[in-house]
Amino acid sequence: MDFLKPDTVLDLANIRDALVRMEDTIIFNFIERSQYFQNSSVYEINKYPIPNFDGSFLDWTLCELEKVHSQVRRYESPDEVPFFPDEILPPLLPSINYPKILASYSSDVNINELIKKNYIENIVPLISAGNGEQPENLGSCTTCDIDNLQALSRRIHFGKFVAEAKFQNERAKYTKLIQDKDIEGIEEAITNSAVEEKILQRLIAKGEVYGIDPTLKFTQNVQSKVSPEYLAKIYKDWVIPLTKKVEVDYLLRRLEDD
Numbered sequence: 453m454d455f456l457k458p459d460t461v462l463d464l465a466n467i468r469d470a471l472v473r474m475e476d477t478i479i480f481n482f483i484e485r486s487q488y489f490q491n492s493s494v495y496e497i498n499k500y501p502i503p504n505f506d507g508s509f510l511d512w513t514l515c516e517l518e519k520v521h522s523q524v525r526r527y528e529s530p531d532e533v534p535f536f537p538d539e540i541l542p543p544l545l546p547s548i549n550y551p552k553i554l555a556s557y558s559s560d561v562n563i564n565e566l567i568k569k570n571y572i573e574n575i576v577p578l579i580s581a582g583n584g585e586q587p588e589n590l591g592s593c594t595t596c597d598i599d600n601l602q603a604l605s606r607r608i609h610f611g612k613f614v615a616e617a618k619f620q621n622e623r624a625k626y627t628k629l630i631q632d633k634d635i636e637g638i639e640e641a642i643t644n645s646a647v648e649e650k651i652l653q654r655l656i657a658k659g660e661v662y663g664i665d666p667t668l669k670f671t672q673n674v675q676s677k678v679s680p681e682y683l684a685k686i687y688k689d690w691v692i693p694l695t696k697k698v699e700v701d702y703l704l705r706r707l708e709d710d
């Protein structure tokens with residue numbers, strides 16, 4: 453995806469290809485996380501005392517990482533959304549003048565807090581090795597969590613590009629729905645059940661292959677490291693609904709920008 457070429461970015465087929473590629477990143481990141489137990493202490497507020505910081509160990513690590521990444525221009529890219537937008541720093545590299553692709557308020561559409569909450573409460577229990585703490589792995593586990601959160605955030609906030617593409621393809625229909633503040637109508641308009649069904653089937657197929665040693669494929673008792681059914685459940689219950697929420701949140705404000 454080339455953000456310097458708006459036409460290619462707003463082609464729905466290209467967007468969906470990008471979403472398919474992101475599945476691989478997400479699955480492999482989940483597999484990395486599945487080596488570790490839940491290690492819930494890294495999510496507990498002020499469990500580990502950190503000077504001048506109020507929050508969990510995960511929050512502190514992610515916030516510090518975002519400060520560095522912001523200085524290398526990560527959050528100038530329209531597909532990257534920070535978890536700590538008030539803490540990030542100006543880039544040290546010269547700014548890139550991206551052409552306008554999304555509406556001017558698009559960076560305000562940020563559901564990272566909700567993504568983090570769902571990740572900790574619902575996704576970690578499904579992808580970790582079990583309930584419990586491994587004090588020696590808290591750091592590694594936290595860096596895996598950050599990889600997962602960043603990959604999920606990018607995937608879910610890609611809903612902005614999907615929404616912009618859909619708006620431009622059917623401007624009159626969406627304008628009416630937005631004017632009427634018809635949230636259910638917008639949800640219905642953006643939903644494509646066939647695409648969703650294909651995603652879930654593909655995740656099961658990928659989960660069956662990626663999580664195993666391929667040389668052992670035909671022996672008995674081969675286990676995936678993240679259950680394919682859980683992968684599908686995570687997408688069905690959280691990833692796709694949150695992507696749709698981003699689409700709806702983005703569209704509801706879309707007429708501000710015309």
Ligand SMILES: O=C(O)C(=O)C[C@]1(C(=O)O)C=C[C@@H](O)C=C1
Nearest residue numbers: 614642643644645647648692695
């Ligand atoms: O591909 C689309 O049209 C999207 O809106 C993205 C997406 C998804 O999250 O993958 C969300 C809603 C649709 O029902 C299908 C798929």
